[in-house]
Amino acid sequence: AQSVTQLDSHVSVSEGTPVLLRCNYSSSYSPSLFWYVQHPNKGLQLLLKYTSAATLVKGINGFEAEFKKSETSFHLTKPSAHMSDAAEYFCVVSELLMDTGRRALTFGSGTRLQVQP
Amino acid sequence: DTAVSQTPKYLVTQMGNDKSIKCEQNLGHDTMYWYKQDSKKFLKIMFSYNNKELIINETVPNRFSPKSPDKAHLNLHINSLELGDSAVYFCASSPQHSTNEKLFFGSGTQLSVL
Numbered sequence A: 001a002q003s004v005t006q007l008d009s010h011v012s013v014s015e016g017t018p019v020l021l022r023c024n025y026s027s028s029y030s031p032s033l034f035w036y037v038q039h040p041n042k043g044l045q046l047l048l049k050y051t052s053a054a055t056l057v058k059g060i061n062g063f064e065a066e067f068k069k070s071e072t073s074f075h076l077t078k079p080s081a082h083m084s085d086a087a088e089y090f091c092v093v094s095e096l097l098m099d100t101g102r103r104a105l106t107f108g109s110g111t112r113l114q115v116q117p
Numbered sequence B: 001d002t003a004v005s006q007t008p009k010y011l012v013t014q015m016g017n018d019k020s021i022k023c024e025q026n027l028g029h030d031t032m033y034w035y036k037q038d039s040k041k042f043l044k045i046m047f048s049y050n051n052k053e054l055i056i057n058e059t060v061p062n063r064f065s066p067k068s069p070d071k072a073h074l075n076l077h078i079n080s081l082e083l084g085d086s087a088v089y090f091c092a093s094s095p096q097h098s099t100n101e102k103l104f105f106g107s108g109t110q111l112s113v114l
Helices: none
Strands: A003-006 A010-014 A019-021 A023-026 A032-038 A044-050 A056-058 A064-068 A073-078 A087-096 A103-107 A111-116 B004-007 B010-013 B019-025 B031-037 B043-049 B054-056 B064-067 B075-078 B087-094 B109-113
Touching: A003 A087, A003 A103, A010 A019, A019 A111, A023 A032, A023 A087, A032 A064, A032 A073, A044 A056, A044 A064, A044 A073, A073 A087, A103 B043, B004 B087, B010 B019, B019 B031, B019 B087, B019 B109, B043 B064
Parallel strands: A010 A111, B010 B109
Antiparallel strands: A003 A023, A019 A073, A023 A073, A032 A044, A032 A087, A056 A064, A064 A073, A087 A103, A087 A111, B004 B019, B019 B075, B031 B043, B031 B087, B043 B054, B064 B075, B087 B109
């Protein structure tokens, strides 16, 4: 069974400082991992995804994430926060279910990022 | 043009009523989904559907039913609404029936059951 843990429900940074949103996962098999962002009153938007290629994945808006199998982590980072980055961020794991042959998506509980001026 | 659109954006209704939320995608995708986001922002899949297969999250009450008149539409019908159904419901689509594909989300429908 797979699971996703976002270690912080709320992160607050100052504009121009680095962002770190933490995500740990558990998965029986090689997972695919995603980060989605949700701005207020909007649907979710894909930031980036990891599907067993390069472990360092670059996404939109300057975000990137590194897949670390030994640590079962997929933390999201950005060198310099912008006010427009304030939103809810979801870490998502996709795993192939061997009994059904289907893939299952599991969402983390979300991390709210606040950016202070 | 909006890729995935859902209506209404807000829905306020009383317990016991039956309501529907409509979803349309103009991306030509094969698969559509319904997600429920509760007050704690936790997102849970309710259904995934393509023209061959409906997959239901077994925790979803059978008061909820997806209806797909064609490939571009997946509407959500809810019978006998309960207070606990209050949430934001998101429609989404993807090119294939594979969760390795990027999901395209609608902007959500906030349902309030009084």
